[in-house]
Amino acid sequence: MLVTEKRIIRPEETSERTLEEIGRRAKAAEPVLRIMGTTKKNEVLLHVADALIKEQNYILGKNAKDVEIAKENGMEPGMVDRLMLTKDRIAGMAEGIRQVAALPDPVGEVTSMKQRPNGLMIGWKKVPLGVIGMIYESRPNVTADAFSLCFKAGNVVILRGGSDAFLSNCAITKVIRTALAEKDIPEDAVQLIEDTSRETVKAFMQLNQYVDVLIPRGGAGLIRSVVENSRIPVIETGTGNCHIFVDESADFDMAIDIIFNAKTQRIGVCNACESLVIHEKIVDAFLPRLKARLDEKHVEMRGDEKACAAAEGLVKATEEDWGREYLDYILSVKTVKNIDEAIAHINRYNTGHSEAIVTKDYANAQKFLNEIDAAAVYVNASTRFTDGYEFGFGAEIGISTQKLHARGPMGLDALTSGKYIIYGNGQIR
Secondary structure, three states: OEEEOOEEEOOOOHHHOOHHHHHHHHHHHHHHHHOOOHHHHHHHHHHHHHHHHHOHHHHHHHHHHHHHHHHHOOOOHHHHHHHOOOHHHHHHHHHHHHHHHHOOOOOOOEEEEEEOOOOOEEEEEEEEOOEEEEEEOOOOHHHHHHHHHHHHOOOEEEEEOOHHHHHHHHHHHHHHHHHHHHOOOOHHHEEEOOOOOHHHHHHHOOOOOOOOEEEEEOOHHHHHHHHHHOOOOEOOEOOOOEEEEEOOOOOHHHHHHHHHHHHHOOOOOOOOEEEEEEEOOOHHHHHHHHHHHHHHHOOEEEEOHHHHHHOOOOEEOOHHHHOOOOOOOEEEEEEEOOHHHHHHHHHHHOOOOEEEEEOOOHHHHHHHHHHOOOOEEEEOOOHHHOOOOOOOOOOOOOEEOOOOOOOEEOOOHHHEEEEEEEEOOOOOO
């Protein structure tokens, strides 16, 4: 056993298990979580949050090794940022778990109850999904977020993280499993698949006899692979080619602050702004001011002909730029004649994630909200707010860009299903 700061970290055993055994263990733990009371779930979550803080040096040590390897392998800065943990980020993970504990428990909620003419009372009750599989890349904080949300919603979770965050994910999972055991909860409420080979992840996608739903979270290639190859129902979380449209009535100072935040606060996240759309009537006055601000972070701007003419130093954009998620200090710039052209451009190239308009025109704001096809649509605010923590969910399991079951940041409600409950007094058909 490994002892750190007076706590015992139990050795992880999942590396010696077959996928079949991991699935069986998950199914065995599932009935315990399904009927667990809210008070007990919250007590356990708070204990896990405390454990993450107490074991932060152990976690950070493992994460530092992941980061070192990533840099040696030439990982892009934006991806390194996704991978890196700090004391503040671990504190944020713990706070997210505490917020999940403080949220209302959706399990058992009866959302409707109606009486039929024959006297039957028919209601709809929220229940856990069961066993959830997560396949994700780079971000070790997803390990804690996924556990806390699944646990609060009464679900077991099987995690398969990326090889770049292997040591970090192992460390976080060990801390969580030890904390569960200390509260007499099945450790198999969370399991990490430690074999990160492609063959294993493909086999995981076929484990439909044990796993009820699969959630991929990462780059476009990962998500496409899971959608195309899984036998398990998939909730698709998408990449983020997020746009900001600066309308002709926009307040320039507000627009510049919003774009600067959305583009540069964190470049390696799916809700960062990747593409800018500007009304042609203001491009000559607005773009030089914006460029001067973005130059502070050395942002490369790739524009169409009018954008390149409006400000010095822009690179000519290609067709590929309009649909690209850079995850870097790069921003595409498209000029349009009116809001209709802006909406058409955004709906053509967006990934269904987050889109924003900066405007003083109420009618244009409403038109944008109504006609943009995306999970989150903003008026006069940064796209960086598309996040479970910012939406008051405590954390998120991912941001769904599909339209079935869940859309946008997925919190507790998105991790429940339902069943009909029927009360009778002897009715027969």
